[in-house]
Amino acid sequence: MRSRDSFKRAAQLLCEAESLLIVPHLHPDGDALGSALGLYHALKQMGKPVVEVVSHDSVPEIYRFLPDWQAIHLEHPHQTTYDLAVVVDQSQLSRAGKHEPLVRAARRILQIDHHMPLEQFADVRIVDTEAAATAELVYRLLRSMRVRMTPEVATCLLTGIVTDTFSFKFPNTTPRTLRIAAALQQAGADLSYISEQVFETRSFSAVKLLGLALSTLQRTSDGKIAWITIPRRAFEESHAHEEETEGIVNFVRSVRGVELAMMLRESPKGKIRVSLRSRGKVNVALLAQQFGGGGHENAAGCTLETSLAEAEMILVREAQRWMESST
Numbered sequence: 001m002r003s004r005d006s007f008k009r010a011a012q013l014l015c016e017a018e019s020l021l022i023v024p025h026l027h028p029d030g031d032a033l034g035s036a037l038g039l040y041h042a043l044k045q046m047g048k049p050v051v052e053v054v055s056h057d058s059v060p061e062i063y064r065f066l067p068d069w070q071a072i073h074l075e076h077p078h079q080t081t082y083d084l085a086v087v088v089d090q091s092q093l094s095r096a097g098k099h100e101p102l103v104r105a106a107r108r109i110l111q112i113d114h115h116m117p118l119e120q121f122a123d124v125r126i127v128d129t130e131a132a133a134t135a136e137l138v139y140r141l142l143r144s145m146r147v148r149m150t151p152e153v154a155t156c157l158l159t160g161i162v163t164d165t166f167s168f169k170f171p172n173t174t175p176r177t178l179r180i181a182a183a184l185q186q187a188g189a190d191l192s193y194i195s196e197q198v199f200e201t202r203s204f205s206a207v208k209l210l211g212l213a214l215s216t217l218q219r220t221s222d223g224k225i226a227w228i229t230i231p232r233r234a235f236e237e238s239h240a241h242e243e244e245t246e247g248i249v250n251f252v253r254s255v256r257g258v259e260l261a262m263m264l265r266e267s268p269k270g271k272i273r274v275s276l277r278s279r280g281k282v283n284v285a286l287l288a289q290q291f292g293g294g295g296h297e298n299a300a301g302c303t304l305e306t307s308l309a310e311a312e313m314i315l316v317r318e319a320q321r322w323m324e325s326s327t
């Protein structure tokens with residue numbers, strides 16, 4: 001389907017639906033939350049009788065400045081069959097976590113995403129891997145519907161863009177990204193306030209955890225792969241939350257000479273969550289896919305059901321193989 005057609009069909013679905021469910025992904029980040037809430041505000045403004053946002057995980061503290069973040073519920077809301085489920089920022093429906101059945105039960109599913117496509121689960125898809133953030137696509141969709149950009153909508157969408165471009169520093173930032181960001185700023189989003197909230201405000205515990213995490217830094221002898229591990233006891237010692245690891249992997253990636261950075265953290269259920277980041281040509285989405293995960297060329301993730309030490313061994317070995325085959 002041509003992109004113009006999918007925007008048209010998506011707009012039609014949004015206009016026709018009376019009850020809507022919006023679903024960000026597991027461990028939601030600024031783009032998933034900003035896209036979901038931006039859409040929520042826009043649909044409310046359009047006068048939709050039922051608009052609900054459900055998330056598998058709670059809203060991380062750093063995103064609790066987003067207008068109406070409390071509208072994001074963790075538990076099953078009242079309605080069980082929605083006219084339309086809008087799944088944002090995810091390429092696999094399993095990323096909806098416990099809300100996957102609720103999405104499947106909806107009369108129609110709309111997917112808005114910018115990850116490498118993995119699965120066809122939606123009736124209508126707006127999927128563009130060239131978009132820096134899903135929020136960019138939500139912006140374009142709302143514009144095509146001539147929805148008014150209120151300061152609330154603009155704040156949510158700009159947060160998505162700021163998060164996924166790492167403040168316009170990552171190579172996914174395009175002239176279009178900047179034009180959309182400028183329009184959102186014009187519409188009332190405060191860029192410096194958003195950046196301050198997302199990147200420059202951390203809890204005491206989170207900074208303690210950062211220290212513990214970075215003290216485990218290692219790299220391969222050629223210096224191209226570097227990684228850190230975060231065992232359970234680091235969370236206990238620092239009193240930090242799971243979600244407060246967001247962004248730590250960027251320090252690993254910043255080491256001179258590193259082309260592939262990894263962060264392995266032990267989750268409470270004994271699973272190992274892995275964050276992968278790369279510089280240049282190394283495609284980490286494909287590497288993550290080998291372990292049932294996914295993502296973007298330069299930022300991806302997966303989960304391993306092993307011990308931390310075992311996951312470390314497996315991933316370093318696979319990452320080395322991967323580097324050799326991609327260079």
Ligand code: 5GP
Nearest residue numbers: 092275276293294295296299300301302303
């Ligand atoms: P993070 O390392 O920040 O958790 O994730 C990096 C990127 O990869 C994000 O865009 C995220 O949505 C995606 N991602 C992380 N884990 C998974 C996974 O298990 N499956 C898929 N499909 N994508 C993932």
Ligand code: MN
Nearest residue numbers: 031089134164
């Ligand atoms: Mn995203």
